[in-house]
Amino acid sequence: MHTRLPIHIRSRQVIALIVLLFAVIGVYLLSHSHAASVFLDGEPETGLVSSPASTGLDSAASGGSFVQFKQPVSNAGKIKTVFVVNVENRNWSGVGNGSPEWPYLNKQLLKGSAGNIAWATNFNTGLHPSLPNYISMEAANPEGLSGNGDAMPDNYPINAPHLTKSLSAAGLSWRYFGENLPGQGSSCFMNDGGSNARKPYSLDHNPFAYFTDVQVTSTCLAHIRPFQEVCAALGYTAQSTQSAQWKAPCANTTASSAGTPSRYNFIVPNDWDQGEHLSTDPAGGGDASLAMPPNPAYPNNGQGCGACQSDFYLSQIVPTIVNSPAYKNGDSALFIMFDEADEGANAPSGMMVVSPYAKNMYASPVAYQGWGSYVRTMQEIFGVTSPWIGSAGTATDFSDMLTVAP
Numbered sequence: 001m002h003t004r005l006p007i008h009i010r011s012r013q014v015i016a017l018i019v020l021l022f023a024v025i026g027v028y029l030l031s032h033s034h035a036a037s038v039f040l041d042g043e044p045e046t047g048l049v050s051s052p053a054s055t056g057l058d059s060a061a062s063g064g065s066f067v068q069f070k071q072p073v074s075n076a077g078k079i080k081t082v083f084v085v086n087v088e089n090r091n092w093s094g095v096g097n098g099s100p101e102w103p104y105l106n107k108q109l110l111k112g113s114a115g116n117i118a119w120a121t122n123f124n125t126g127l128h129p130s131l132p133n134y135i136s137m138e139a140a141n142p143e144g145l146s147g148n149g150d151a152m153p154d155n156y157p158i159n160a161p162h163l164t165k166s167l168s169a170a171g172l173s174w175r176y177f178g179e180n181l182p183g184q185g186s187s188c189f190m191n192d193g194g195s196n197a198r199k200p201y202s203l204d205h206n207p208f209a210y211f212t213d214v215q216v217t218s219t220c221l222a223h224i225r226p227f228q229e230v231c232a233a234l235g236y237t238a239q240s241t242q243s244a245q246w247k248a249p250c251a252n253t254t255a256s257s258a259g260t261p262s263r264y265n266f267i268v269p270n271d272w273d274q275g276e277h278l279s280t281d282p283a284g285g286g287d288a289s290l291a292m293p294p295n296p297a298y299p300n301n302g303q304g305c306g307a308c309q310s311d312f313y314l315s316q317i318v319p320t321i322v323n324s325p326a327y328k329n330g331d332s333a334l335f336i337m338f339d340e341a342d343e344g345a346n347a348p349s350g351m352m353v354v355s356p357y358a359k360n361m362y363a364s365p366v367a368y369q370g371w372g373s374y375v376r377t378m379q380e381i382f383g384v385t386s387p388w389i390g391s392a393g394t395a396t397d398f399s400d401m402l403t404v405a406p
Helices: 007-031 033-040 103-107 130-139 163-169 217-223 229-234 306-322 370-382 390-394
Strands: 048-051 066-069 081-087 117-120 174-178 224-226 264-268 332-338 351-354 362-364
Touching: 081 306, 081 370, 103 306, 130 163, 130 370, 163 174, 163 264, 163 370, 174 217, 174 229, 217 224, 229 264, 306 332, 332 370, 370 390
Parallel strands: 081 264, 081 332, 117 362, 174 224, 174 264
Antiparallel strands: 048 066, 117 351, 332 351
């Protein structure tokens, strides 16, 4: 025969059990508070934060850290592989406003055809001509070259902190891919003999050659590579010619391997594909036989239209990158940069990012500080923020355009 306890005794037992349960939960939360603070304590409301290797999240592949966006731990996003494609000399107001000279950019790219895309409406470098802009993409300042577009690496070597020097120090890979690179990667040259001597290649669009640490021959040959090699890096077969003129940049349109991209891939087309010179202009290394083929998508079938040349190039290179396994498997972002506004103009130029981590079809109104904002963002992505380079330390990063995939 069982004796029933009085109701008030059973109630005290239930209360004691509840108190014990809450005590256990409290001890558990207290013991895990340090781990939670790795992700949450002291972070800004929005923006990029660098997660230390102690979190155990892919630290080996990322060189000790990776960019993590402000999200719950279970939904943290990261960018590991960056591709940069550079085009030339356009005010954003004359590009991304439905201009008929940019049909691919306006009717497809900005509509999300290549994936999530965000762009800046107020990205102003404030610099001319090309060289100080390209140097600033590395050093977050023009290193005294503002207004001087004719300096050559052999007579203007720069010994200063710069982005890819920080990447190398952290053990992170990088490569520059130049269309029509003289010597096709077999030699390093530091003087192109004059502004038109080696057109359509432009040495002043290769900022890396100006920094003394890259001017070491073995370093130069390892990192400054011809454009064809971007195909293998993406898993495609290269064309037989260095130029991607008026055709797909790689011989096959379906990748045959996973590719071997670097963590930072800096792609510079030649002057025609960038839109700086007409392919028919002898002053830019062209002639009549190199005219853009008739294409009804462009005004006057693209003849006499440098912007059309650039838009056509983007219509070829962007799908090649974003459809490659190297991009899809690499937690990637593609940055499309216009090196400056129209010559002489103090106005915003183009800046777009295509990535699973971009806010889709989002126009950011943030007033970015030109290349300081660019370099800061790259330093944050790759976790090489100590020290900040040049003006990157006080610049606004691109986090307004970025998020994690839903």
